[in-house]
Amino acid sequence: MAQSLGRLFTLLSFRKTHLSRQCVQVLSGTTLKRTLMMRAVPILSPKPRDFSLPNPSWGEEMMRLYNYYSSQSEVETEGEEEQGSQWTRLPSYNRSLKYAIGGVYLSKIIQSKARLFTRNIKHPGAGFEYVVFFTKDKQRCVCIFQAGHLLEGPPGHVHGGAIATIIDTVTGTHASLLCAPVVTANLNINYRSPIPLGSTVLIESTLDEQEGKKTFISCKITSTDGSKLHTEATALFVSVSVSHLLRG
């Protein structure tokens, strides 16, 4: 666990430095300059809520899989041959910019009221409950997703737009791990069978190809035992500059 957090902090501090520099170049207003010059941007807020940790709304299957992948990420390999995939859990916050760049002051200016769409529903279990793990080589991600009652589309089943959202989130997170910042340029989805509301499903994301600014990722959603295919998707992410993101 400590190792995982260490890796994440390294990742986030790299992004913080990299993105902060770009953001400062983009937002060259005097107020911002003064704020940043007068006070160093803090590393990370002391205790932001990590939404990818278990909460009481997580059902038995969600917990079982969470424990399974967590145990895989705690395998001790020092001095040994690596055995199979090792997974690292990715923390998840409701203010992605704030925690990605560690910029409390910057994020206040840019997105004072903004919250990450999928982490926006306060009542635990009502919306998107999910946790993403990724492999060491970042070729694969797996997401355990439990769909809450506010995501209803067809009676008793998950809304297609909510499914698209979680696919965009998982593949987008995967692409961001490889080359942030990125935006979704294209998302193709085939809905093969409905996802029952309240159920837990597995979302597997695989890097297909990276070509210049383009990252191609494919993704499938299955039942947790893999016997039922719910959804298949392919996505294209394009690397952009921070100024592209901020200007819209």
Ligand SMILES: CCCCCCCC/C=C\CCCCCCCC(=O)SCCNC(=O)CCNC(=O)[C@H](O)C(C)(C)COP(=O)(O)OP(=O)(O)OC[C@H]1O[C@@H](n2cnc3c(N)ncnc32)[C@H](O)[C@@H]1OP(=O)(O)O
């Ligand atoms: C501050 C960041 C911090 C990150 C921290 C991460 C931590 C994780 C935290 C939280 C995870 C949450 C994860 C959520 C993820 C959600 C992601 C979204 O939903 S993004 C919103 C929806 N997407 C848009 O709004 C895009 C809008 N579109 C655009 O901005 C442009 O169209 C863009 C950038 C996609 C392309 O712009 P152009 O066409 O000017 O760029 P050109 O450089 O010409 O294209 C590059 C290549 O891509 C191809 N391309 C572009 N669009 C394509 C398309 N639709 N289909 C196929 N190819 C396309 C082009 O043909 C070109 O290919 P050739 O290099 O010539 O081979």
